[in-house]
Amino acid sequence: MNPSPILSVEGLTVDFLSDAAPLRAVDNVSFAVAPGETLCILGESGSGKSVSSSTILDILDCPPAEIVAGRIVFEGRDMGTLGPAERRDINGRRIAMIFQDPLAHLNPVYTVGWQICEVFETHGVCRGEEARRRAVELLGHVGIAEPASRMDQYPHEFSGGQRQRIMIAMAIALKPSLLIADEPTTALDVSVQAQILDLLRDLQREFGMALILITHDLEVAASMADRIVVMKAGKIVEQGPAREVFTAPQHDYTRKLMSALPAEPAAGADRRSKSERGETLLVVKGLTKTYELPKSMFGKARSLLAVEDVSFSVSQGETLGIVGESGSGKSTVARMLLRLNEPTAGQAFYRGQDIFALDPSEMLALRRKVQMVFQDPYGSMNPRMDVFTIISEPWLIHKDILPKAQWRARVAELLELVGLQPDCMGRHIHQFSGGQRQRIAIARALASDPELLVCDEAVSALDVSIQAQVIDLLADLRNRLGLSYIFITHDLPIVRHFADRIIVMRNGRIVESAPTESLFGSPKAEYTRMLLAAVPQPKWSR
Incomplete structure (x- = not known):
């Protein structure tokens, strides 16, 4: 255990109630993270990673969840003894979270700018034009192009990776001392992933922010972690310095995970088709899509060219x-x-049928x-x-x-x-x-x-x-x-x-x-x- 942790989780045990016996989702989990440190939690889906992090923020639905045992200490305060008002002051301001599924956690009926401004207003930091100015800065900081104009768009108007960047902007708005990132780069391509990871590193250096990174991506974990916690079936099976866990894993499950690290194609690893191609199923020619955007404040029509002159084919197999x-x-x-x-223009043929000319039946x-x-x-x-x-x-x-x-x-x-x-x-x-x-x-x-x-x-x-x-x-x-x-x-x-x-x-x-x-x-x-x-x-x- 770190001698001066900002967060300490001790013996956390969580059950989920069911018609049969309760399901133990987290079993006697203990870990700590220090200021400026990055702790990565690895494990398969359903291993208890996200349940553990949700319990820290007190956002686990109880019921059906039930915290059976354990203690969570943040900045010397036992979180279990705090009232709703005290927890609300900590959540968002001192501890923030980036969720795995941005579309489910962004409100579809409000613009993204309104939702970022809400963070400042809820915690009494600033309002009105000052909140909007800071929100524009945040969107630009996390890589959203033309942030001033995109402030007034809704979550469904952004790609999956862009929505994740908006979530990150909301999480870092108040410069928390602990950031919990639940699969923050899942929806991002490698270049934007690299930008986001660099951003998180910069924030840590600037503010001494602690980071708990929950991820299934071993390469991301290796590039970010100071220490690693490996979970399976609700239990911690191994934890230690990142380099030791990656290069000399002790538990069989950890060794199995590390063996899945992507590598050069080798015998048995190549999953490409071994058979001859069959007939051509799909032919795409000159596919183009233009979206008409709301008029500017001066009444000028605007459009976004999303796809331009894309052509390819796909054969059977x-x-x-x-x-x-x-x-x-x-x-x-x-x-x-x-x-x-x-589409705005172009053609697509499936087995010779023009897809864009088909009637509903x-x-x-x-x-x-x-x-x-x-x-x-x-x-x-x-x-x-x-x-x-x-x-x-x-x-x-x-x-x-x-x-x-x-x-x-x-x-x-x-x-x-x-x-x-x-x-x-x-x-x-x-x-x-x-x-x-x-x-x-x-x-x-x-x-x-x-x-x-x-x-x-x-x-x-x-x-x-x-x-x-x-x-x-x-x-x-x-x-x-x-x-x-x-x-x-x-x-x-x-x-x-x-x-x-x-x-x-x-x-x-x-x-x-x-x-x-x-x-x-x-x-x-x-x-x-x-x-x-x-x-x-x-x-x-x-």
Whole structure:
């Protein structure tokens, strides 16, 4: 234990109440963090990382959660003895948190500027124009372009990575002494991830801020951590200095995690297709999307060119990777292919059918063959439905897929395919971790037996060991069923092991397209070289 910690967690034990016996989510967890120190908490989805951090801020729902034992001491004060007013003064001002799922934690009916200003106003720091000025500075500080004009936009008008940057701006607004970051770079591409990590380092140096970083990304942990805590099934299995844990892990589980660190493709690690390509499924020509923005204060019309002249094709059994910074147009391309957004110009043909000319009944038939796994699993599934209803919903829409008598058995099979237990089909989405929600989303996409799966950051919320399992699953389904993938990701090591070809996008345009090994071995575009150079390096080797 650090002799002078700013935060000390001692023997924390948390149960979740259920119809059966209580489920122990956190079991006798103890750790501490000192001013200016970075403590990284590693572990699989559901290991208790986020529950531990939520308990520190007193934002765990009780019930169904119950704090059975333990003590949390912050700046010498026992947090369990504080009243609501005292806790409210600490939360946000002295301890702040960056949540894993920005869309679920930003209010959709208020502009992002209003929500940042609220932080200053709630704590009585400043109001009005002064609050707005500081909010604009914060947005610019975390890398939002044109912050003054984007202040008045809503969360849905930003990409996933941009929403995460807005969350970070809100968290650092009052310069807290402890920042808890729950997967803060999950939705970010490597270049923006590098900027955010540099920003967190700068804030620590400037203010002596302590940082608890919860992450599944071993490279991020290695680049940031002074000390590491490794959790499994609610317990700490190992903790110590970061370099020792990474280079000489003592526990079997820690060794398993470290073995999942991305590396050069090797025998058994390459998950690219081994079979010959089949017929061409999808042909995209000159795809373009322009958004009309609200008029400026002088009445001048404005527009945003999100995607410009994008062309590519996908063959049966092929995996096409699309990489690029947040806001580069990757997700917009995917949404246009499923007609969730209508294009401004261009064509897309699926098995010779013009997607943009299909009537609603024809489009319904196409969506059975082309499915999407969205970046945000919580936002893409109905929280009122249980898991069984969510996964079986495609069979309700496409009645010829499967007889109703077989639904429950097939849902159980799909859950096992994505690494979940069949007995969880009666639970609701809020009862799962972020990574578990993403696996449910993948199971739902597979329910309609698609030919082409569009994966928009489908593994971004998963820890490295589960990432590998899901990629293995997708590769096995491709090889057995002839599935094709459009795989959108910011994780370059993952896409290197999985994609046959890669498209690199920037500012809505394709800057480079090449077979995977050619792109990684000899990238032609300067932007591609910058992306490859932005992969985090261990802290002890810098």
